[in-house]
Amino acid sequence: MLRTVRAKFLGVAAFFVVWLVVATGFSVIQSLGINGDLEAVSRYVTPVKDALSDVRSRQLEQISLIDRYMRVVENEGPDAPLLSGIEIEIDAKQTQIEQAFRKAFTSAALGRAQASGHFEQGVLLDLDVRMREFADIAAQFNLGVERLLSRVREGDLDDAQRQENLVRGIHRNIVLDLRSEILLLEKYSSETVENVSAREDFLIQAEFIMMLAAVVIGISFAYYLAQAVVKAVRDTTNALNSVQSGKLDTSLDFKGKGDFARLADAFNRMTRELRVRFRMRERFGKYIDPKIINNLLSQETALETSQKRVMTVSVVNLTNFDWMAEHIPPEKLVDFLNDYLTAMTEPIANHSGIIDNFVGDRVIGFWGPPFCGEKSHAGHACLAALEQVARFNALKTKYADLIGDHGLDIRIGIATGEVVVGSIGTDKSRAYTVVGDCVNYANRLEKANRIYGTQILASHETASMAAGEIEMRDLDHVVLLGTEHVVYLYEVLAQSGQLSDERRDWRKTYETAIAFYREGDFDKAQPLFEEVQEGIGSDFAAQLMLNRMERLQRREQDREWNGTWIVRDPYERRDVES
Template sequence: MLRTIRAKFLGVAAFFVVWLVVATGFSVIQSLGINGDLEAVSRYVTPVKDSLSDVRARQLEQISLIDRYMRVVESDGPQTSLLNGIEIEIEAKQTQIEQAFRKSFTFAALGRAQASGHFDEGVLFDLDVRMREFADVSAQFSLGVERLLDQVRAGNLADARSQENTVRGLHRIIVLNLRNEIRLLEDYAAQTVENVSKREDFLIQAEFIMMLAAVIIGISLAYYMAHAVVVAVRKTTSALNSIQSGKLDTKLEFSSKGDFGRLADAFNRMTRELRVRFRMRERFGKYVDPKVINNLINQETALENSEKRVMTVSVVNLTGFDWLAEHTPPEKLVDFLNDYLTAMTEPIANQSGIIDNFVGDRVIGFWGPPFCGEGSHAKHACQAALEQVARFNALKTKYAELIGDHGLEIRVGIATGEVVVGSIGTDKSRAYTVVGDCVNYANRLEKANRVYGTQILASHETASMASGEVEMRDLDHVVLLGTEKVVFLYEVLAQGGQLSEERREWRSKYETAMAHYRDGNFDAARPLYEEVIAFDDSDFAAQLMMNRMERLERREQDREWDGTWVVRDPYERRDVES
């Protein structure tokens, strides 16, 4: 049984080749038979008939000459000179008769030798034999004519008249036989032509029937095979659409065990693998950000390649967690930690960010192409940080009894810069992460919140990229601990356009005071800082600046003031507390 599509098509092609060979062979055989019949008639039967007709005509002419000869003998006597001329004509006719007989015999013999298949039946069966018999009778007639002429020359008129009667009898036999033979040959030729015409009609009808049968069979086979292919394609398309819509339990089944059966087996294996991969993806997505998984799936080279990109990194840390861990039952601590990590990670995911990793209560995320736009990753990071602060405030309300007055807060550091992003690690253990000075910078900014009493600090690059989208305060210019680079610190305050007029004025006074502070005009800066503190007495940054001005006036910085504070103490809390 043909199972493959190729075998089916080859089988159909082989069928039509065999059909064509059979039809062609049938036509050739019939055509050869028709041509053989026509050739036998035209090359042998007709020439024999024509020769016999010539014999008959010469025979009639010869008997007429004999009648004339005997009348001359009766009227003028056997010695008249006219008889010599008539005798010559009689002998010439006899020669013509013999030649015509030899011609008919020759054609009959050739027909028997070269076209024996057409001379095996009917009138042609013993044609050459009959021609020989005719020749024998004609020879007897010729001998009788010679005797007649000899008796006339000898003057035996009575014997001559008797011989004339014998000759006339032979003549009648010859003419009668010739007439019958010619009629038989004419009937045979006419019957052959009629048979040839019928066979030609039959051949035309047979060829038409074979052609019609080939068309019907071909259309039927083509419809059957096309229908089978169309049904298979429709089933496969429907199954693929179901898979695309998320129905991974879809199965493809065909009754045949050939190519379509193998297609169904391959499809069902694919769906089983997809179900396994989907379950693994769901489970793996709890450990690796789903956007990373999608990116790695869509970009095959992303697993092997790492590249440099400008991205934004965020570091979130929870202050006071060590105390909470020591004084909280494990089950309650786990509940709180799960809610806390959910509150910190969901804003990152909501803002098109990638959760890099967890280090205790520290959450690290990053933003950048291809997960978000080239110019929008700083904005997303700042908005995620604001949402994290809002969610943590709600979390403190939920766990107020557990936290008490131990002052748990979160600190967020946001930095924008060049990082190396990609699959990084050992041959056996790798992670999709970011590394670079920008990550360290974000860590330092997170720690710097402790100095300024802020919750969200961003770098100058972050502030520049998110300008207009997020409300910020130009907080300070410092050289952070462990670095020599001057960095500009910005406090993230609110979403763009969501800062009240009072807070805008408060920010403006602080930034004006900072300008005087950086110019070394401390007398002008001090009253502005006091106003800022009067508006918000928890603003540690303003208190820190006033402390620094006092220290600078006491020349506690061992260099000329240029508006940039060099952080030497890891926390600088004494600046606020003194």
């Protein structure tokens, strides 16, 4: 009888294993097919479609500018002062069109390389070739535009009119071809999504049936196993109670009992892993900031509560990290990241700060009571930021061969304000952290560095609190994208007393110019900003102000000037590029 039961047990178990393998393999194959379809659409087809839509939009804007240009020529003649500004805008649109074409071609080429099964048939066949052809036609259009502008400058309006007709014909063909291509890609994406949806429905139904069959088999398996495991359950329960009481050296021994011997072996492996995990838990506890641990231990209520405090938050972001992740071998990337995170976190700890968390390559820290004084946390944050910049510059020298000339750098945003600080999280997982608008403000300041070409931007509250310790530049008054109130921006330059005389004169000239700029006296501000440009290198912020004044004189901001610029574009790069 025992041999029969054992045979039945083994037969049911073998069937169960085969069934699970088949079910898992089926699900994996179906999931891979679905994921492949979605990846081809989301990573390659959609970017191409979006880039082509952007090209079409820019083409329409460019032809509108040409219309405007020719109307000015007809009404005011080829020497009209407005023509140079319109020519600059036409060139800027052309640059944007070329960038969008490059993006479309890159996505199509990557699709052919990475998802060749999709890009070798149907509407995606030779998609990269078509993108290149579109770019060539656009180049002809650009050449025609250049000839049109050249004829206008030379005063040959008849030939300019002929060039305009030629340009319009090329533009009409480009727009129609782009529209047709976009419609094809949209249709392909829609059909792919519908196909994926149908396959997902089928997979859900199939998995339900397989799960039901697994349940039936599992119940049968339990029935056959029940009588044989009663004693094993009792012994195992006693052993588990011992482990629960803290006796992690408990073990089971079912020698000579076949499957139960394997059960004992699994239990013993579990207890060994528990002992390892217990030791790992003790070791990983050392990674928590000691200042936080001391604070929590000294304040019993701090383990469960949070409170509002005025603190300073710093956000550090590494630019062009995506390029590194794609082009640098993993082992070298890990070495660089370890050195980078060390260079970014040690200054925070050295200046009485707390490392909040890491979000990819972003490092977030905060300062404030009880870890440092109520009036000194802004100064500590700025000093830490200056040290981070210095350390990163040394890091760039160390990894010069690895980084090359790909513009790898850091941007830092520092904001001071009210936050909620304390132990925040779930019942099972908590963290000592800060939340609030001040954290979002610091993130916006970090991103605003891209607008001004700076590395460290601080809020007005930070600058006021750290005024005696840090040299800063009064950079700008703006309403940032996503906010409604005026923001006063300050660039952190150096520790107090460590700014050279040349840099002090440079800062004074800029702040004098910015004062005239805010008063609307652009005639006085312009030469001063130009002097800043010619002083210590090329100052991106000064060039930004020069371009803003030009736009304000063209009344591109539809309101009366009150000294505060409203940021509408996420990066405002066109202020300088135009």
